[in-house]
Amino acid sequence: MLTTTLISGLVLGGTYALIAMGLTIQYGIARIMNLAYGETIIAAAFLAYVLYGQWGIDPVLGLLIAVPIGFAFGHVIYGLMLRPLVLRSASRESLEIDSILATFGLLFVIQGVMLVVFGSNYTSYNYLNVGVDVFGAVVAANRLLALALAIVIGGGLYLLLTRTLWGTALRAVAVAPKSAPLVGIDVNRAARFAFAIGCSLAAAGGVVVSTYQTFTATAGVVFTMKALVVVIMGGVGNILGALSAGLILGLVETFVASYLDPGLTLAATYLIFLAVLLWRPAGLFGRSSR
Amino acid sequence: MTEILALSGITKRFGGLTAVNELSFSLAAGEVVGLLGPNGSGKTTVMNMISGFFAPTQGVIALKGEPIQGLAPHRIAPKGVARTFQLVRALPSLTVSENVQTALAFGKQRLWGEEARERALHHLEEVGLAERAGEKASDLTYIDQKRMELARALAAEPDLLLLDEWLAGLNPTELRTGIDLIQSLEQRGMTILLVEHVMDAIRALCGRCVVMNAGRKIADGPTDEVLRDPEVVRAYLGDDHA
Amino acid sequence: MIMLEIGDLSLHYGQHLALDRISISVGKGETVVILGANGAGKSSLLKAIAGMTPADSGASIVFGGRRIHALPAHEVLEAGIALVPEGRGVFGDLTVEENLALGAYAKRARAHANENRAFVYELFPKLLERRRQYVNTMSGGEQQMVAIGRALMSKPELLMLDEPSLGLAPVVVGDLFRSLGRIRERGLALLIVEQNVKMSLSIADRGYLAEAGRITGEDTAANLMNDLAVQRAFLGSAA
Amino acid sequence: MTLKTLASAVFFLALLAALASVPFFAGEYAVTLMIGMTGYVVLATAWGLFSGPTRYVSLATVAFFGIGAYTVSVLSEVLPYILVLVAAGLVGLAVALVVGLATLRLAGVYFVIFSFGLAELVRQLVTWYEVNITGTLGRYIFLPVTPEGIYWQLLALAAATLLFSWAIGRSRLGLALKVIGDDEVVASHCGINIAGVKLALFSISAIIITLVGAIQAPRWTYIEPSIVFNPTTSFLTLIMALLGGADRLWGPLLGAIPLFLLFEWLSANFPNHYPIILGLIFIAIVFVLPKGVLAAVENLTSRRTSAKRPAAGVEAVQ
Amino acid sequence: QEPASVKIGYALSLTGPNAGGTGITTLPNYQLWVKEVNDAGGLEMPDGKRLPIEVVEYDDRSSAEELVRALQRLATQDEVDFILPPWSTGYNLAAAPLLDRYGYPHLAATSVTDKAPEFAERWKKSFWMLGGGHDYTNALAKVLTDSADKGTINKKVAMISIADGFGIDLVNAARPSFQEAGLEVVYDKTYPVGTTDFTPMINEAKASGADTFVAFSYPPETFALTQQAQVADFNPKVLYFGVGTAFPIYAKNNGDAINGIMGIGGIDGTSEKIADYRKRHEAATGKAPDYWASVITYASLEILQEAIKRKGLDREAVAEEIASGTFETVLGETKLEDNQLRDLWWAGQWQDGQFVAIAPSDRPGAAEPMIPRPAWKK
Ligand SMILES: Nc1ncnc2c1ncn2[C@@H]1O[C@H](COP(=O)(O)OP(=O)(O)OP(=O)(O)O)[C@@H](O)[C@H]1O
Ligand SMILES: Nc1ncnc2c1ncn2[C@@H]1O[C@H](COP(=O)(O)OP(=O)(O)OP(=O)(O)O)[C@@H](O)[C@H]1O
Ligand SMILES: NC(=[NH2+])NCCC[C@H](N)C(=O)O
Ligand SMILES: [Mg+2]
Ligand SMILES: [Mg+2]
Secondary structure (H helix, E strand, O other): OHHHHHHHHHHHHHHHHHHHHHHHHHHHOOOOOOOOHHHHHHHHHHHHHHHHHHHOOOHHHHHHHHHHHHHHHHHHHHHHHHHHHHHHOOOHHHHHHHHHHHHHHHHHHHHHHHHHHHOOOOEOOOOOOOEEEEOOEEEEHHHHHHHHHHHHHHHHHHHHHHHOHHHHHHHHHHHOOOOHHHHOOOHHHHHHHHHHHHHHHHHHHHHHHHOOOOEOOOOHHHHHHHHHHHHHHHOOOOHHHHHHHHHHHHHHHHHHHHHOOHHHHHHHHHHHHHHHHHHOOOOOOOOOOO | OOEEEEEEEEEEEEOOEEEEEEEEEEEEOOOEEEEEOOOOOOHHHHHHHHHOOOOOOEEEEEEOOEEOOOOOHHHHHHHOEEEOOOOOOOOOOOEHHHHHHHHHHHOOOOOOOHHHHHHHHHHHHHHOOHHHOOOEHHHOOHHHHHHHHHHHHHHOOOOEEEEEOOOOOOOHHHHHHHHHHHHHHHHOOOEEEEEOOOHHHHHHHOOEEEEEEOOEEEEEEEHHHHHHOHHHHHHHHOHHHO | OEEEEEEEEEEEEOOEEEEEEEEEEEEOOOEEEEEEOOOOOHHHHHHHHHOOOOOOOOOEEEEOOEEOOOOOHHHHHHHOEEEEOOOOOOOOOOEHHHHHHHHOOOHHHHOOHHHHHHHHHHHOHHHHHOOOOEHHHOOHHHHHHHHHHHHHHOOOOEEEEEOOOOOOOHHHHHHHHHHHHHHHHOOOEEEEEOOOHHHHHHHOOEEEEEEOOEEEEEEEHHHHHHOHHHHHHHHHOOO | OHHHHHHHHHHHHHHHHHHHOHHHHOOHHHHHHHHHHHHHHHHHHHHHHHHHHHOOOOOOHHHHHHHHHHHHHHHOOOOOHHHHHHHHHHHHHHHHHHHHHHHOOOOHHHHHHHHHHHHHHHHHHHHHHHHHHHOOOOEEOOOOOOHHHHHHHHHHHHHHHHHHHHHHHHOHHHHHHHHHHHOHHHHHHOOOOHHHHHHHHHHHHHHHHHHHHHHHHHHOOEEOHHHHOOOHHHHHHHHHHHHHOOOOOOHHHHHHHHHHHHHHHHHHHOOOOHHHHHHHHHHHHHHHOOOOHHHHHHHHHHHHHHHHOOOOHHHHHO | OOOOOEEEEEEEOOOOOOHHHHHHHHHHHHHHHHHHHHHOOOEEOOOOOEEOEEEEEEEOOOOHHHHHHHHHHHHHHOOOOEEEOOOOHHHHHHHHHHHHHOOOOEEEOOOOOOOHHHHHHHOOOEEEOOOOHHHHHHHHHHHHHHHHHOOOOOOEEEEEEEOOHHHHHHHHHHHHHHHHOOOEEEEEEEEOOOOOOOHHHHHHHHHHOOOEEEEEOOHHHHHHHHHHHHHOOOOOOEEEEOOOOOOHHHHHHHHHHHOOOEEEOOEOOOOHHHHHHHHHHHHHHOOOOOOOHHHHHHHHHHHHHHHHHHHOOOHHHHHHHHHHOEEEEOOEEEEOEOOEOOOOOOEEEEEOOEEEEEEOOOOOOOOOOOOOOOOOOO
């Protein structure tokens, strides 16, 4: 029972971590508070749905299509819409406000397009919906895929950001964009790249999540907010933070559902989130700079 | 000679690092004392504990005989302590005058309105910034912001003024003006604790110096003597100044 | 041989003219100081050269035979000019090690990262001791070392320093200028803005006097050092 | 100066009277429209009261809004209406104090998301309580309040909020808030009790928001958490205030009114492409009005006056 | 003067969280009906003339406040002749007092509430077409006890419900229904909206030993439960899910794995009229209707259409006629009792690709329940 709960909790947490990682990069490095993040996830989910349903392309292969598309999308959006805002903003706060407002608009545009193309119906399909035995607990293969992907992406990005010069440069842009050019970093390129990576991660998340979760054209906000909670709880810009916060939330939810009351899962999630923030105001892995 | 500030056995630890270690010294009313020490020796940390920004890990800080360690800055300020910061902290979205009025409005005088504006202008005059009263603080140069910060501190009409490297970055002429200004404050009877690396200023201003190294006090006494102390020379001044 | 040649450099902040048709030059391996009152525009000049603040059009900045005016900052660095700015500009949330590693981010420097790092650690042994520390928990002097070390890591041919001795203990200032002397010996050109007139002139070859956005004088360091009248006239007038 | 204040006061009162008379000559739909608009004006202004100067962007708006509505649904049958409103305000205050005390250490985006989490937590707890303790979820409010009545109440609340915001802006408290927004360290060293100031303003703002929820609730008849704790309310309030310029007296109002009308117009005329158009307009606004609506308006008027009197620059600064 | 057209307005959740439900059940039927009527030349008036329908459509963005305002706009600004209701119980309740005040007949086709009699009393022109929670749970209880009496299943029931108006109404009805029927509820939990992982609940239900698992769920959870039950190899003899079971996409995604799964609603699989309706729906809107409230929604429109034909545009008279008249609709001969549609199917079951009605079992057209359902294929 305990192991089952533990494992299903981790698997659920994998989903949360997966959908949060792109956001933590976008917000942490490119400094864009992207409210249209969830819409990117949903768009990728629709893409996977179409690829699978119309052309029979396996969602795992679909990843190979969605991830580059996500990257290109992010690259273009940053160049067209966000770059001018970054250029004109005098302070971090004004950029934050501008990006909230602008991506709020973007959210509606993407959502509107999806509504026109796909309507407002619940969409879902079945893929890899088979049980896999993990230490005696049976979990769905598609969810396991999400967990695996979260760990691989999380670990990979972590190593990339901390162990490579290029990753360190991205972090430098995150902590002191004004100083980065002093060491030869092209801040615009780095931020644009980080934003695009964020979008491609969102796309990866969307594809995988669509294999087991029902979605609608208007459900993006739910993902954005969940991702934000995970990002903040983990500490902005911190990949390991997002990974662990996601897993913790998954565990909390599952344990509360199993041992307390399924009706309190979300309350418990938010309670834990709030408690973590009260204990560590800059998130689990965040270093407060105030 | 009354004692205005007394630190006894003050220690501050940041995680594993002990920034200030069992430090004790006291200031007599009206004294101008230099707090010296190599970079990272804990001077700013001491200032931060006196002003209430940090709570000491251990020890007692007494202001006019009353213990104040661990109180929040807004509780200590009205008791007559004002300061400047090593890295200026202007209020960028306020005007220069408003920056100074802030100290008037919430300090012990609690001035407001026309009266506050006039007082603010007066203090800006003291530091030579009166013409810029209406400008946004963020439009000032770094040095002017430092001036404004001093005006803000003066507006609180403190008994004890803490200056953290306020003279840094001034050229020789400006330095002279700055020193004159501080001397005029001394004449008014203000007690001043000043952290400074500019030895000319220390020599000109301070009758007495406290020297720290690695969080501990290594010397305390009349400036001339202290600056000749071999340990101070070794740890702080270097041979050039010896 | 002239390495950096600036002509007619003007710079406006909105309406305010901060630099007025500045022309200066720095020779290969030469150490040049700029002296001037607060607000004279010294920092603005360094920032304009570094590409951190866009100068007005019409200026000419030639470095090593190449026109670098209007290049973005990261490309100026790539061309071989490094700046240690006012306020240091270190990456506070990164460690000393990471700051130095990033110093060698420029393509021109990557291959030489190890040898440059060795030099920096030799120059500032304290940094080696503290290499895992987050820079924003270090004292002002320590941070200044990080900033200079980081700039050296980019293997510059010209190193520009904006008030490097600001806020440093006398013993460190002494060390700093000795270090700058050693850097100079390696053949780097230095362009230094300083209030510490004596110290900076002692290591310099030449000096400029700046006043209210203009260059008002130029002489060898030895002459400036001796001519106290000039010194007082130029350094005192603006205050 | 005093003459100007007097003139403004007269103008304000006249405007208020004119607005209050809308139900007498305009149709019912106009009243409806005014209710929605006034509601958002109050929400955005109350939001700006705290979040504008301190720059603590709060997404907890709907928590208080919903609490107001729920209090009414619980108490409307047992207490006289006016006491119901008082009770709602008190509940709002109590929650605000708890929340305020809890969030004092948080800054920036951490506060933003915390406040969002908090709103969700309140919603989850209310749901859980209703489901498990009272055994129902929806509640009915059958109060004999007319739309006009709701409108007038909201209008009065709007006037009070603006007046209050104006008074704060000229008071010591207003300066304290601005200082806190700029630099909390300086604020505390100048003798400002940061926690106290923040808590006071947050509570006042929360009470007003709670009252908006309480006053509007009777319009829906049926209330359930998904209806009254709809996070969209928080987002719209925030967007309106930011768009107008959250740190000025009239900013939130100038964001709320055009945006509200835009929403209304778009959903009436382009129900199917509404989100796309809205989104594009939004992005356009961000680009065209970089500093918010109010700043743009001020810019325009100041350009006009300065064109008339070229030498007015210096005085204008003071 | 002579109207040239009939203005019909509605405010629906085209965006926001409620858009999913609206998009399945409500909007397509409104579109289908308008298209059919206009293709036929318009709404027929008592004098035999036909007036085309002119639609005024608003998006309430899934906000009650917006809905209220949009309805007021329809009534006072656009002065439409008739207003079609929004989707879901809560929004119909928010709409009811307003429609009543402005004198519009209110055909609440997607509102499930046990308070229907009370509401019909309070708002005289309101009509409640989808029954109340007790109707569904009593019928389900009967299906279960019938089967238990035959010894096919035990009397234990594990049940979960969603914590919103719909789920709570049903579970509150289910508890007494099951108790009176002598069924034992061994697991009874409520989960919040937005729950995606049901593993803990499935595990508990599995361990409870109940032969029947009931979930008063919404579409996302219905779909998730189906998937996760398969993964967990959770095979109770009766599986009953809530909203979404009757959606065509449910069958499309799960194929014949769902054979035997029960749910709320159902249609008379033998009715040619309904089969024809389904075909037309698919042709006109590009998607199949659901097997529960869609057809009721459509029938409510037919009732309105017929009442207009009999009484014209006089809303008072039309409401009167709806309350008292007998109508020929896709459901067959239809008559409201006390402003409520009572001839409804309360439970259905997937049988060979159709979601057929199984309760009330004595109503003509009811299919025989298939219990136990076939286990998941491995
Ligand atoms: N908030 C903090 N967290 C961790 N360490 C700190 C913190 N503040 C200061 N320190 C450490 O405490 C020591 C003393 O720092 P402090 O700023 O007091 O030095 P200082 O004497 O003012 O130096 P300088 O002359 O360079 O300003 C330093 O090693 C510094 O790294
Ligand atoms: N970002 C800016 N916006 C507007 N004005 C500026 C800005 N930066 C500098 N200035 C103005 O330009 C002039 C030159 O400033 P600069 O910082 O270059 O002087 P400096 O010689 O380095 O002085 P200091 O010794 O104080 O560092 C000053 O009058 C200053 O007010
Ligand atoms: N087939 C459907 N989706 N029917 C809609 C039922 C909606 C349900 N009564 C609710 O309260 O929301
Ligand atoms: Mg210091
Ligand atoms: Mg400078």
